Amino acid sequence: MVDFKTDSVTEEKLQSFIDFYxxxxxxxxxxxxxxxxxxxxxxxxxxxxxxxWAT
Structure with a gap:
């Protein structure tokens, strides 16, 4: 199952987005x-x- 995210995200902040979603x-x-x-x-x-792609 994939959830496509279209947020404006940088690699530096990627982990915080992963943790949030x-x-x-x-x-x-x-x-x-x-x-x-x-x-x-x-x-x-x-x-x-x-x-x-992040799991």
Missing amino acids: RPQVQAYASEWERAFVYNVKEVGLYFVQLGI
């Missing part, structure tokens, strides 16, 4: 599994501006 994408995955009874294999954030 990680609970959100984990909540999406938990709700997906609960609603559809389907295990989510991987969750992550994709920062569009930097082209970086």
Whole structure:
């Protein structure tokens, strides 16, 4: 499961964005599994501006 982020983020501040958004994408995955009874294999954030995938 991927959550695309279009924030204006620099590499220096990337970790703080990851820390901020990680609970959100984990909540999406938990709700997906609960609603559809389907295990989510991987969750992550994709920062569009930097082209970086973070788990």
